[in-house]
Amino acid sequence: xxxxxxxxxxxxxxxxxxxxxxxxxxxxxxxxxxxxxxxxxxxxxxxxxxxxxxxxxxxxxxxxxxxxxxxxxxxxxxxxxxxxxxxxxxxxxxxxxxxxxxxxxxxxxxxxxxxxxxxxxxxxxxxxxxxxxxxxxxxxxxxxxxxxxxxxxxxxxxxxxxxxxxx
Amino acid sequence: xxxxxxxxxxxxxxxxxxxxxxxxxxxxxxxxxxxxxxxxxxxxxxxxxxxxxxxxxxxxxxxxxxxxxxxxxxxxxxxxxxxxxxxxxxxxxxxxxxxxxxxxxxxxxxxxxxxxxxxxxxxxxxxxxxxxxxxxxxxxxxxxxxxxxxxxxxxxxxxxxxxxxxx
DNA sequence: GACCTTTTCTTGAAAGTTGAACTAGATAGA
DNA sequence: TCTATCTAGTTCAACTTTCAAGAAAAGGTC
Numbered sequence: 001x002x003x004x005x006x007x008x009x010x011x012x013x014x015x016x017x018x019x020x021x022x023x024x025x026x027x028x029x030x031x032x033x034x035x036x037x038x039x040x041x042x043x044x045x046x047x048x049x050x051x052x053x054x055x056x057x058x059x060x061x062x063x064x065x066x067x068x069x070x071x072x073x074x075x076x077x078x079x080x081x082x083x084x085x086x087x088x089x090x091x092x093x094x095x096x097x098x099x100x101x102x103x104x105x106x107x108x109x110x111x112x113x114x115x116x117x118x119x120x121x122x123x124x125x126x127x128x129x130x131x132x133x134x135x136x137x138x139x140x141x142x143x144x145x146x147x148x149x150x151x152x153x154x155x156x157x158x159x160x161x162x163x164x165x166x167x
Numbered sequence: 168x169x170x171x172x173x174x175x176x177x178x179x180x181x182x183x184x185x186x187x188x189x190x191x192x193x194x195x196x197x198x199x200x201x202x203x204x205x206x207x208x209x210x211x212x213x214x215x216x217x218x219x220x221x222x223x224x225x226x227x228x229x230x231x232x233x234x235x236x237x238x239x240x241x242x243x244x245x246x247x248x249x250x251x252x253x254x255x256x257x258x259x260x261x262x263x264x265x266x267x268x269x270x271x272x273x274x275x276x277x278x279x280x281x282x283x284x285x286x287x288x289x290x291x292x293x294x295x296x297x298x299x300x301x302x303x304x305x306x307x308x309x310x311x312x313x314x315x316x317x318x319x320x321x322x323x324x325x326x327x328x329x330x331x332x333x334x
Numbered sequence: 335g336a337c338c339t340t341t342t343c344t345t346g347a348a349a350g351t352t353g354a355a356c357t358a359g360a361t362a363g364a
Numbered sequence: 365t366c367t368a369t370c371t372a373g374t375t376c377a378a379c380t381t382t383c384a385a386g387a388a389a390a391g392g393t394c
Contacts, residue, residue: 009288016299019311023298024217026314027194028240029321039352045380050191065343073195078381080344085380102342102389121176131190132183134320135313142309144186146302147193153301154196212350233372245351247374252350269359269372
């Protein structure tokens with residue numbers, strides 16, 4: 001399946017295809033797995049859980065909307081909807097930003113924090129069982145390096161992210 | 168952050184946390200990237216494109232719904248909706264299964280095939296640029312092995328997938 | 335200040351996903 | 365055969381995501 005440099009499109013090698021297919025399967029199954037686990041045990045999808053985690057790690061349990069969106073790699077629009085839903089659950093509340101009247105802080109409520117404390121062990125166990133318990137320490141190290149490279153290459157503001165051919 | 172075996176939940180080590188975070192960032196950014204690329208160039212999300220690819224690889228360009236859902240790792244419900252949409256686009260059509268009157272085959276139309284031929288080079292280029300162009304051959308090899316292990320562990324019918332503590 | 339541009343966040347509609355309920359046909363046992 | 369159970373696929377309602385449009389405040393320039 002490998003096309004020599006005949007000017008046509010450059011296809012993936014057989015190994016690359018196989019790796020790509022494994023990547024797609026693994027990531028799809030992982031996302032489904034975690035979504036189901038958290039929907040069952042915490043009543044929300046994985047991404048919403050991730051938002052609560054971000055807030056729990058932030059100073060004073062709060063964060064500007066835009067910053068939160070950036071950290072969670074989602075659009076501001078999506079975050080608006082998500083926070084509205086989490087607010088309805090009582091896990092997050094909005095608060096005007098004192099220094100910028102346009103701004104809003106998302107604040108983790110006590111109930112939100114409690115919910116996190118309650119569901120974190122199960123979630124960590126799921127992650128461990130699905131990934132870390134199955135990999136050797138060296139594989140974990142390699143995976144980290146690989147994912148960092150890929151993420152860096154896709155980062156929106158990356159210095160040369162969209163110009164790899166200039167390297 | 169490492170908890171000794173005190174009976175409490177077993178958290179992730181610092182390195183595991185860092186790897187997990189890199190994994191989530193990379194996979195989220197990658198999915199967004201491909202969804203946008205295909206939405207722009209082929210008018211459909213990545214998963215729909217994957218369905219057409221599956222059909223194009225199947226004998227006679229057709230596949231039973233359930234099998235297609237299994238191969239694409241999605242629910243039958245989601246597939247029903249997806250095929251309805253692709254049918255509206257003229258890229259797929261449904262066909263009664265001759266041997267089982269409950270069954271349906273999803274069939275790739277000529278237009279669907281043409282669309283695939285047209286958009287494949289751009290998609291492959293996007294995948295290559297985002298992933299394979301950035302990794303060493305050894306990293307590609309390692310990634311393949313890692314993703315196969317993870318996927319195998321999450322496979323629904325996995326012999327001991329949900330019973331890792333019995334190994 | 336007046337004007338223009340940018341940033342922040344929200345909204346609404348359209349598209350996609352989920353999980354449960356449902357129909358029709360296949361299968362197996364008495 | 366009759367019945368119970370299972371499988372294939374669809375449909376519905378609730379929910380989530382996307383994209384485009386918009387309101388409000390901030391920042392810059394004259």
